[in-house]
Amino acid sequence: MTKDAEDNDAPPNQPERFQQARAAQAMAILEDYAEMISDLIEEMGEARITDIASRMGVTHPTATKAVARLKREGLAVSRPYRGVFLTDEGADLAERVRARHRTVVHLLVAVGVPPETAEMDAEGLEHHVSEITLKAFERYLDAAAAK
């Protein structure tokens, strides 16, 4: 236990953690909207601004702005006064997000979180689960299923 070692308790990679958390946050809204639009299209054949806004708990101009950003990023398409649809890339993202969301909920329940709480928390948590962590969750759930 040298002086070097004991001084070394301020990890130099700390900034990276925060930068990564901020990057994840920047994706979060895109991900939630993509998933939501996908849900709506599946349930009702199209995703209308009003329904998107209502389910996201925001006003319709806010939903409009989010959709504009999705379009700008190449994830969605729409024409004035018509519904919103996902590009292939957008649909792909939605599918990954949906699967990850489910896995997070399952893991939470598996470690003893009540289902409704798991569903609530997962909405925020999901965006910060890395690929590596997601894979670990899947392995854990598989192992638990195999009892």
Place this chain on the structure above:
Amino acid sequence: MTKDAEDNDAPPNQPERFQQARAAQAMAILEDYAEMISDLIEEMGEARITDIASRMGVTHPTATKAVARLKREGLAVSRPYRGVFLTDEGADLAERVRARHRTVVHLLVAVGVPPETAEMDAEGLEHHVSEITLKAFERYLDAAAAK
């Protein structure tokens, strides 16, 4: 299976999930800065703007603004050109955040996430772990420790 029933598969509490996730996000930065300031005070006796900025991975004007918000919210105090300190309320928050962060890391590791990844992901995840979920994590870890 009436028309009414088949229409009814969109849970009405969905907006709440997103609203809660947004609320959690609004707290996230405050929490991280409080914890960081607490760390710095413990390690070096005071928290200087330069050090805060460097560890958070932001420029110093950004750190200054964050500290201004902490002060506005009654979590920190400081005078020009002097270090930043936490109020009782701020120190309290920092302590809870630190404990929660540790618990999240431990749980991730317990389900098979590599420690470094756990540390990275926890920085974002922690802010979306509700009290109920946190308690569930603690129970799970206790049970696992008792083997």
Place this chain on the structure above:
DNA sequence: GTGTTTTTAAAGCCTTGGCTACATTTTTGT
């Protein structure tokens, strides 16, 4: 003690993601 370096402050710009208020278009009911 003076000069240089480091730290902090201050001003101003940008994007995101909320909102309200108002205008326009589409849909619906009769």
Place this chain on the structure above:
DNA sequence: ACAAAAATGTAGCCAAGGCTTTAAAAACAC
């Protein structure tokens, strides 16, 4: 067909959280 209602668009406001640039203060070296 047309009036009323609903949906969508548009403009403009705000706060948060990034940034750069410039100025002032403090700390340090000599």
